[in-house]
Amino acid sequence: MNAAAPGVLWEVAGRWCLLSDTHVGAALAVPRHAAQSDVDLHLDRDPRTGEPRLRATTLAGLLRHALAGRTGDPGRVGELFGAAEEDGAVPRASALEADDAFARLPEGAGVAVRTGTRVDPAAGTVRPGLLWQWEVLPAGTVFVVHLRLRVPAPADEARLLTLLALAAEGIGGAGVRLGGRTGRGHGAVRATHWAARRLDLGDEHDWFAHHGVSWSERWSAAEEALSDAPADLARALGRELRAAGRTGTAAHVAARTAAPDRRRRAELRLTLAVAEREDPLSGPPGGLRPGLLSVGDTPAGDRLGEVDRAHRSRPVVDDPDKGVVRIAPVLGDAALFALVKRIAARTLRDAAPDPGAPGPRLRDWFAHWWGADTPARSAVPRPSRVRLREVPVIAGGAMVTATRMTVDALFGDAVDGRLFTDDLQCGGTAEAVFDIEDPDDAVRGLCALVVRDLATVPFDTLGAGSGVGHGRVSAVRAELVSYGEGPPHRVDLVAAVFSPGGPDAAAVRGWLRSLPPLLSGGAGEPGDGTRPGEGGGV
Template sequence: MSARADRPGVLWEITGRWCLLSDTHVGAAQVVPRHAAQSDVDLHLDRDPRTGAPRLRATTLAGLLRHGLAARVGDPARASELFGAAEGDGRAPRTSAVEIDDAFGRLPEGTGVAVRTGTRVDPAAGTVLPGLLWQWEVLPAGTVFVVHLRLRVAVPADEARLLTLVALAVEGVGGAGPGTRVGGRTGRGHGSVRATHWAVRRLDLGDEHDWFAHHGRSWEERWRAGADALAEASADLSVALARELRAKDRAGTAAHLAARVAGPDRRRRAELRLALAVAERTDPLTAPSGDLRPGLLSIGDAPTGDRLGEVDRAHRERPVVEDPDKGEVRIAPVLGDTALFALVKRIAARSVRDAAEALGDADPGRRQAWYDHWWGADTGAREAVPRPSRVRLRTVPVITGGAVLTATRMTVDSLFGDAVDGRLFTDDLQCGGVAEVVFDIDDPDDAIRGLCALVVRDLATVPFDTVGAGAGVGHGRVSAVRAELVTLTGDRAPERVDLLDASFAPDGADAEVVRGWVAALRALLSPEPDREDGTSRGKGGGP
């Protein structure tokens, strides 16, 4: 008789506390949910139809964890061992070993669901594309979800392997690296989330007391007990699992779990880490430590609080989580999400175009395909879905330092040079300050690293491109005051290159590395003779 038939098996009850670190939108299945009143909002949040509480569906959570596990182990088939698989190609269907419940959000005290205005920015012009403006409901940073999972282990020999897969699946919610993202527009910094506490309980369903401890409770009692256990819980699920295993006299399984979870992260990725100052260099050719002249920035938003009625427009501010464990939130100015991503994308597009034209752009289509592979593109004529960007903004950057400057502007008649009646506006602008920015790059090669170096060179010297409103009057200039590209590959030590040193110290070691990357970009964009007819064709292109 098999072990599956000998014993009812083991059940792990796992509860996690997830805190949102940035604005998040998880869309509703219906255009207007049954519980929502008619309004001007175009995109509603998914909510519980009974209570109206924001909801993360179980299917959404399962998809996030499955994707995180497949990326962590580098093998999508491994995810099927935990989350199951459909029948196909001679393969029998496999039932998921994990059960997940819907999770409901608890907003920070004194806040509510926000209605934001979303836009699509033309990377070439830096302006909003006509007609691509909408309103959507957004969960603010600091919103907390309590997530409930159950892992069923039918065969005792599988316990260590399944627990390892669960720990690896939730690793991305721990806040390290690019991490797990929730909802829409994650490439623009939305949906950042961190698991702050994990509580676990191991129940042997072959034991009478453990059987009644699970089946003798209602769903509300189970959820309440899991949430109550989070108060003194660990921030690391693998630590919580190992502690429970040792308490159940399974020290060998705990040691096996710790050894497997500590294995190398096989993802190939890079991080472009920037410090962007709202300022311009007084001398663009000086070293990175040269003097900066503070500038003005306007990422337009409606005024709030005591500024409501005092000014017409204000620089954008967002809730920022000070302490994810306690859910403490403050309001701070931000550099923007769509506008910042469009700025970097616009500089990258111009750098690629100029380099290709200087080298003799023999095949613009292939050059554009390579660019779209990294920066994303809309749905093509023969494609079902748009291509996502492989360069992604990790979270919405927060500006520290600087000050608010109130300015008055007017519309001037171009014919007579007089102020136009009724065209007087007052704005709150951001003056100065620095924002820490991280772009994550999935599976990078030397050519995209070289392009990142060219983008940083532009941001560190003469900022031709601007972010936000007021470009015509000198607003929106940002300068890179720190830039580092970190490449992470499997179990190898991270490779770090200071891109500012590479720009200002051409004889240094960092500059030598960057020259190799730029050479790879030039080789990709350069034409080469065609062996058949002697014409030229481009070497570059998307994969």
């Protein structure tokens, strides 16, 4: 057997755990295996078994997207995932192969059918006709992914393994998310375990270890290796390389993957309380008065026959490594995103020279960051570059039951048949993170103004019942962290509101200097702002 020609094959397995509801759509509107139903959007499933799946092509696309974001170099992406024939270049096949991954639902759980809505940011209500039902995989669902990396020559091994490890780093956090409506917190995923095996196909034993087994045996062996595997693929690769005597390659992969991430991005981290400040000008030490919140959902369990509507609860993963899942109340996804977008739009509209008719450049700038359904220059909707990372979970507080009725405006008495019972969330706090791609100082300043409203007087509301005082949320902590310009740059936005003479307020004033030229229609394009904190001071 020729020991040089076959090259090296890496078998890689990963365990991915979903942290929020996820919809990976089907290629067909109604899959061949699915019965007719009221569901508008179905999950992608294996046509033979009906199991929900993550297709190999989707999996490879996710990893490719993660690597492109990490490196910013199409040439390096093409080395791992291949490239088409362009400008006379020779097409290149992908060095990475992937298999379909099938969903493993949490114990006792099944595929859920949710009601999706499109919330009008201007009104805070559901847009007429934009309501649908879709299948989702609940939080706690696990995918075991199987990859194979073919290394044609020893000189290529370090480079290809580094690219694969960088792609795997994007699974989780601010990186890759699965499926649809990811900007509203859906599709959050984390890679909890990675295992790798190096096979020299020029060696007889390794050749039969790969080609002499069935697919099911290969997958079972890889899954067994995941039980005590690390969460970092670079560590798993390094362990195998050192066992094969390739310590230099292991050191190279470790050094390259440990390099700092230079992507320009920002995180708006909020702690939101279902409450109002008793004295909005007293600052963070001031007391909070708990409020009521209703993001409507169908009652579940023993509450199904007791109440008409209930505040929304969702599965929450407490321990992704072990798949520990519980049911907890949440702030809502589309509702929270629409609340922040509505405050941002109102702030810009009120500050514009002509509040009744903001200029086309201002509208275009806002659509660049917050997305638009009907953009002015294209027939394709524009995605948001401000994205909710996960659906925020409410901690603390209590669920209370309230009865409401419709009162006749003419006679002042109750209308027959208009009596409702609701389960409402009273009090509690939630942590929310908004990711911002390639931010400029203008969008940083707008985020600071949004926090100012949430930290003082929550004029806008979230969910139902705003006319009777429900839906007030207050920012008790807020921090904007900018990455990509050296060490992370942190600004406390609540301190900037209540301590105007401090360094945080000085940084915010520097950002706000980018807004007047934008409001007056001056020069510039989205994303061309200065570095964070530049131009700060009174």
